[in-house]
Structure formats: C-alpha cells, structure tokens
Amino acid sequence: MNTRMRSSLLTLCLAAALAAAGCSSEQAAPPAADPAATATAAPDTTADAKAMAEVDEYSYAEPDMVRIKDLALELAVDFDQRQLSGSATYTLDWLDPEAGRLTLDTRDLTIEKVVGERADGKWDDLTFVVDDADDVLGSKLTIAAPERNPRIRVTYTTSPEASGLQWLTPAMTEGGRTPFMFSQSQQIHARSWVPLQDTPRVRFTYTAHVTAPKDAMVLMSADNDPAAARDGDYSFTMPQPIPSYLLAIAAGDLVFKPISGRSGVWAEPAAVDKSVAEFADTEKMIQVTEKLYGPYRWERYDMLVLPPSFPYGGMENPRLSFITPTVIVGDKSLVSLIAHELAHSWSGNLVTFSTPKDGWLNEGFTSYVENRIVEELYGKAQADMENVIARNELAAEYRELDPKLQVLALRPGALSDPDGASSATVYTKGAWFLQFLEQRFGREDFDAFLRDYFDHFAFQSIPTTKFLEYLQPNLIDKYPGKVTMAEVEQWVYEPGVPDSAPKTESARFDAVDAARKAWLADGTLPDKALTDGWVTQEWVHFIEGMPEKLDTEQLAALDAAYQFTGTPNGEIAQRWYPLAVRSGYAEANDAIAAFLERIGRRKLIMPTYEALVKTPEGLQLAETVFASARPGYHPITTGSVEAVIAKARTPDADGAK
Ligand code: BES
Numbered sequence: 001m002n003t004r005m006r007s008s009l010l011t012l013c014l015a016a017a018l019a020a021a022g023c024s025s026e027q028a029a030p031p032a033a034d035p036a037a038t039a040t041a042a043p044d045t046t047a048d049a050k051a052m053a054e055v056d057e058y059s060y061a062e063p064d065m066v067r068i069k070d071l072a073l074e075l076a077v078d079f080d081q082r083q084l085s086g087s088a089t090y091t092l093d094w095l096d097p098e099a100g101r102l103t104l105d106t107r108d109l110t111i112e113k114v115v116g117e118r119a120d121g122k123w124d125d126l127t128f129v130v131d132d133a134d135d136v137l138g139s140k141l142t143i144a145a146p147e148r149n150p151r152i153r154v155t156y157t158t159s160p161e162a163s164g165l166q167w168l169t170p171a172m173t174e175g176g177r178t179p180f181m182f183s184q185s186q187q188i189h190a191r192s193w194v195p196l197q198d199t200p201r202v203r204f205t206y207t208a209h210v211t212a213p214k215d216a217m218v219l220m221s222a223d224n225d226p227a228a229a230r231d232g233d234y235s236f237t238m239p240q241p242i243p244s245y246l247l248a249i250a251a252g253d254l255v256f257k258p259i260s261g262r263s264g265v266w267a268e269p270a271a272v273d274k275s276v277a278e279f280a281d282t283e284k285m286i287q288v289t290e291k292l293y294g295p296y297r298w299e300r301y302d303m304l305v306l307p308p309s310f311p312y313g314g315m316e317n318p319r320l321s322f323i324t325p326t327v328i329v330g331d332k333s334l335v336s337l338i339a340h341e342l343a344h345s346w347s348g349n350l351v352t353f354s355t356p357k358d359g360w361l362n363e364g365f366t367s368y369v370e371n372r373i374v375e376e377l378y379g380k381a382q383a384d385m386e387n388v389i390a391r392n393e394l395a396a397e398y399r400e401l402d403p404k405l406q407v408l409a410l411r412p413g414a415l416s417d418p419d420g421a422s423s424a425t426v427y428t429k430g431a432w433f434l435q436f437l438e439q440r441f442g443r444e445d446f447d448a449f450l451r452d453y454f455d456h457f458a459f460q461s462i463p464t465t466k467f468l469e470y471l472q473p474n475l476i477d478k479y480p481g482k483v484t485m486a487e488v489e490q491w492v493y494e495p496g497v498p499d500s501a502p503k504t505e506s507a508r509f510d511a512v513d514a515a516r517k518a519w520l521a522d523g524t525l526p527d528k529a530l531t532d533g534w535v536t537q538e539w540v541h542f543i544e545g546m547p548e549k550l551d552t553e554q555l556a557a558l559d560a561a562y563q564f565t566g567t568p569n570g571e572i573a574q575r576w577y578p579l580a581v582r583s584g585y586a587e588a589n590d591a592i593a594a595f596l597e598r599i600g601r602r603k604l605i606m607p608t609y610e611a612l613v614k615t616p617e618g619l620q621l622a623e624t625v626f627a628s629a630r631p632g633y634h635p636i637t638t639g640s641v642e643a644v645i646a647k648a649r650t651p652d653a654d655g656a657k
C-alpha cells in the first residue's frame with residue numbers, strides 16, 4: 001500500500017467512524033465453503049438460506065446499503081497505451097439512511113480521484129481506499145461518503161492487462177490496417193474497465209461519451225446508430241436498466257449492413273457480406289421468439305462479428321450481441337449461436353440471475369429457448385442433433401466432474417472462480433430440465449408459463465429460490481398430478497441427471513453411426529450421396545464416435561476423403577485434432593499449430609491443448625505454439641491455456657482454472 005492509500009485509509013476510518021458506519025475492513029469476506037454441505041443435501045429453505053442465495057460472493061459491493069441507478073461514462077480510447085481513461089459518474093440510491101460509504105469492485109485500475117456532489121450542487125473530494133487485490137475478485141474500492149452524495153464520480157485509468165479488454169494490433173485484424181479493442185465483461189470482468197457494483201443484483205441505466213482515433217468506430221451495448229458518422233466522438237444511451245456484466249464496448253474498423261429494419265451486422269469490411277449471408281435468418285428468429293415469449297423489448301438487435309481471438313462463441317450484450325467469426329461456415333449450420341444470444345434478450349437480459357451461482361437461470365433457459373428457435377426454423381431433426389451433441393458432452397464431463405458442480409443452484413462457496421462453472425450443468429442440464437417440464441405439462445401450457453415468467457420478472461434479478469416460488473403455484477400446483485416439487489428439487493439441488501429426463505434421439509445420427517461402424521469394420525466410406533447432405537453436426541458426430549485412437553493409415557484415409565486436417569470449420573477441428581494427437585498422427589501438427597494460432601475461442605482450442613499436454617512431445621508442441629500464439633490471445637484464453645500447461649508440468653499442483 002502506498003502512502004497516499006495509507007493516509008486516505010486513516011481519513012476514511014475517521015470519516016466512517018463519524019458517520020457511525022464503521023471502517024470498511026469488516027466487509028464480509030466471501031463465505032467459505034461449508035465442508036458439511038454436500039451437493040446431495042436437501043434444499044435448505046430456511047430464511048437464512050434464502051438470504052444467502054442472494055449473497056454474491058463474487059462482489060465486494062453492498063447493494064443493500066446503496067445502489068447505482070445510473071452510470072455516466074466519459075472515456076477516451078488510447079490504442080497506443082492500450083488504455084481507457086476517464087471517469088464514471090454514479091447516480092445513487094441510498095437505501096440505508098445510516099450508510100456512509102460506497103464500496104465498488106475494481107481490478108487493476110488506477111484510481112486518480114473521487115468526488116461527490118453536495119446537496120447544493122458543488123463537488124467535493126472524497127477519500128477512498130483501494131485494497132490489495134484478491135486473485136479472483138480484484139480490489140475493493142471503498143469511498144467514504146458520510147453525506148450520502150446523490151452522485152459520486154471516480155476518475156480512473158485501466159491497465160493494458162485489463163482482464164475484461166482485449167487490445168489487438170492491426171496485424172491481428174482481418175483488414176490489417178486499424179487496431180481493434182473489445183470488452184468481455186461476463187462473469188466479473190466489467191470491474192477491470194469500470195469501477196462498479198459488479199454484481200447482477202444491481203441494475204442501472206447508462207450513458208457514455210467516448211472519444212477514439214477517427215479511423216475507429218466505437219460501439220457499445222446501447223443505442224448504436226447504424227448511420228453514425230465515424231468522427232472519433234461517440235455518444236450512447238442505454239435506457240433500460242442492465243446488470244454490470246452486460247456493459248460492453250468495442251472499437252475498430254467496423255461497418256454496418258442491415259438484415260432487416262431492426263437488425264443488422266457490424267463487422268470489419270472484409271467480413272460483413274459473408275456475415276450478413278450467414279445470419280440472414282435473424283429477423284425470422286426474432287419473430288419466432290416474440291411469438292413464443294412476447295415482444296422484443298430492446299428496440300434494435302444487431303450483431304458485432306469480432307476477430308477470431310474473441311474468447312467465446314457469443315456474448316449477449318444488449319442490442320449488440322458479440323459473435324465469434326468461427327460460426328461463419330457457409331451453410332448456416334452453426335447459427336444456433338445467434339438463436340442463443342438473441343434468446344438471452346428474454347432469458348438473462350430481461351430476467352437475470354442475481355448471482356453467478358444461479359448461472360442456469362440465464363444459460364439453461366437460453367439453451368432451451370435456443371433449441372425451440374432452431375426447431376421452428378430448421379426443423380426437429382436439426383434441433384435433435386444439437387441436443388444429442390450437448391448431452392453426449394455432458395455424459396463425458398460427468399464421468400469426472402465434482403458432484404457439487406453438477407447441481408443447478410450452486411451452494412455458496414462451491415465455486416471459487418465463476419468463470420470455472422460447469423457448462424454441461426449450467427447449459428445442458430438446465431435446458432434438459434425445462435424440456436422435461438415442457439414434455440410433462442405439454443407445450444401449450446409450458447409456453448404460456450414461460451411467457452408469464454418473463455413478464456413477471458422483467459428487468460429484475462432473481463435467485464433460483466425465487467424461480468421455484470413462482471414455479472410451484474403457476475405450474476406445478478396449477479396442473480396437479482404432472483410433476484412433484486420433489487422431482488423439481490432433484491433436478492435443481494442434486495448432482496447428475498434424473499432418470500426421468502426425456503430421452504434424446506436423432507434418426508440422422510443413427511445414419512452417421514451406421515456409416516462410422518461400416519468404415520471401422522472394413523474401411524468402406526459412406527456413399528458420397530449421403531455425406532454430401534451432412535451438416536457440421538453430422539461430421540462432429542462421425543468423429544466423436546470414433547475409438548480413442550485410430551491408426552495413422554485410417555486417419556490418412558479420412559483426410560484423403562474429407563480433408564479434416566486443415567478444415568476451416570472450428571467445430572470439426574475441435575474434435576479432429578484431439579483424435580489426431582491421441583493417435584500420434586504427426587502429419588496434422590502443422591495444421592494444429594496454425595489452428596491454435598489463428599483462433600482464440602476457448603471452447604474450440606482447449607480440447608487440443610488438453611490432448612497435447614498428455615505426452616512429452618505434445619507438451620513441447622503446446623508450449624511452442626502457445627509462445628507464438630499468446631500475444632494474439634485474449635487474457636481469458638491465456639489464463640486457461642497457462643493453467644493446462646502448468647498442470648501438465650507439475651501434475652500435483654492444482655493449476656486448473
Ligand atoms: N453468456 C454466455 C457467455 C459467457 C458465459 C461468458 C459465462 C462468460 C461467462 C453466452 O451467451 C454463451 O452462452 N456463449 C456460448 C455460445 C452458446 C451457443 C452456447 C459460448 O460462448 O460458447
């Protein structure tokens with residue numbers, strides 16, 4: 001701690017003592033895991049447990065004392081320094097009349113100054129303390145505000161290493177001429193670029209004024225104007241209250257092309273036409289979802305296609321989903337990702353989990369809605385294939401996954417880093433549970449229930465317990481004899497997947513299974529007439545059903561027929577390269593290196609890294625490739641790859657993230 005911090009700590013304690021709010025040091029630490037609490041324990045419905053369900057162990061904020069109602073950002077984008085700098089002004093709602101401080105989440109921020117508005121409209125300096133950083137949570141920023149200022153302003157600068165931002169050199173973009181920058185705030189990275197109450201319990205409206213070099217277009221999760229002049233000076237408004245993880249910004253050589261009156265694509269000039277062609281069904285998707293669950297409430301729905309280093313498939317930033325370019329494969333076979341991000345406009349952005357422990361309320365509901373959109377637009381056979389792939393992945397993950405991470409509503413302390421949640425649980429088990437309810441109650445009644453649920457909790461953040469309290473009278477008891485609360489509680493609080501889960505079958509995959517079996521038996525490749533009709537999911541299933549290892553000759557035969565090595569389709573690469581690595585098929589090494597260097601989407605590249613580190617030669621290759629790929633990776637991807645390599649080097653140390 002530097003001297004300024006120490007002296008401001010002293011003043012803070014004095015000020016806080018005067019305000020009878022106490023020095024900030026007693027702020028509750030994240031609750032520790034209760035060793036006695038096992039995943040199989042019955043749900044605890046006591047008042048204490050319910051209150052705990054809303055405690056966000058991933059934030060230092062004290063939202064029962066004071067809440068940010070509105071955020072006004074004033075930011076400058078500096079590509080040379082890789083920094084955002086400026087100020088955040090909060091309009092506050094002081095819920096506790098005795099409160100004397102505002103506690104914010106930050107990570108790697110330099111806080112320059114804090115001022116508070118007085119009742120007479122003048123602004124005074126406020127004292128503040130930045131605590132030492134916690135590895136996962138970052139640094140608590142405590143601002144003494146004994147007068148409970150209606151507005152407080154923090155002036156700050158981000159670090160070039162901000163976990164929620166990626167800065168790309170021109171060479172890392174498609175156009176090669178303009179640098180690029182984008183944010184990824186979920187789960188808890190907004191705090192690395194804006195000091196905030198970084199918990200989904202708090203919702204706020206926002207405005208932003210952002211300056212940038214003239215050749216960079218700036219976009220945010222707000223009212224982007226498709227016709228905005230690229231003049232280096234941009235203003236945004238987000239009139240609907242959103243949680244912090246939906247705060248988003250991007251800047252680069254971006255142009256817009258419409259899909260419909262309310263929807264379109266922002267992308268680098270070289271990528272925009274193929275993006276518009278791939279995502280041409282977006283307006284239809286919006287209409288299908290509106291018919292099921294009520295009006296789209298966010299005005300425009302645009303998509304921003306990012307460079308391939310984007311660490312996720314997509315991110316549901318309101319009004320502007322962020323999308324990986326790896327789903328642009330030419331046949332629309334991966335556009336369920338768009339259905340997914342769009343679906344979040346109801347499940348997630350409208351009705352939001354109140355803490356990341358309840359991730360399934362966002363992702364499970366969204367995966368369910370995504371599948372309904374896919375079924376409506378592309379047919380049941382496509383929806384079934386997507387379900388089978390996800391559920392096979394869950395089965396594989398559950399062979400090793402800690403049972404306490406297999407429950408939908410995580411116990412306090414079950415997960416130290418919210419980025420490490422089990423996606424098989426949150427997405428696939430969550431969606432499966434809703435499909436179970438749909439089948440038992442019938443589509444008509446279940447659809448009506450979900451539609452009312454989205455209306456009832458619109459613009460609120462809730463824990464699983466609130467959902468269950470709503471579910472019981474509005475579905476379970478309303479149509480008696482179909483599902484018991486005990487069955488519901490098994491889905492929500494027990495590990496594994498209940499036996500009553502709907503079975504998932506796919507006739508198209510049966511044909512793929514037969515083709516694979518025939519080839520494995522005597523090398524007969526399936527008829528070209530059959531494989532010519534295969535989409536990504538069928539190729540994925542063909543490869544996933546292969547034995548642990550194949551002979552080099554077998555791999556070479558498949559390559560000769562289908563050119564898997566070097567495939568431009570990341571979903572195929574994600575399955576083919578680990579099989580090649582496990583089989584010792586060195587012919588694929590150059591293509592593997594190129595794949596790992598070109599793409600930073602975590603889900604696509606991690607299986608190959610994980611396969612590589614299992615042998616000394618593979619580990620060597622992984623390290624060499626990582627060394628050259630690393631400057632192009634997002635901090636989230638870098639962290640995951642580092643953890644896998646570190647764990648392989650020292651198997652006893654727990655390097656897993
Ligand atoms: N909200 C998620 C992305 C996310 C989740 C980021 C948790 C950080 C923490 C987004 O909607 C999502 O689910 N993306 C998926 C794609 C989807 C089709 C399953 C992804 O990125 O893989």
Ligand code: ZN
Nearest residue numbers: 340344363366
């Ligand atoms: Zn999602």
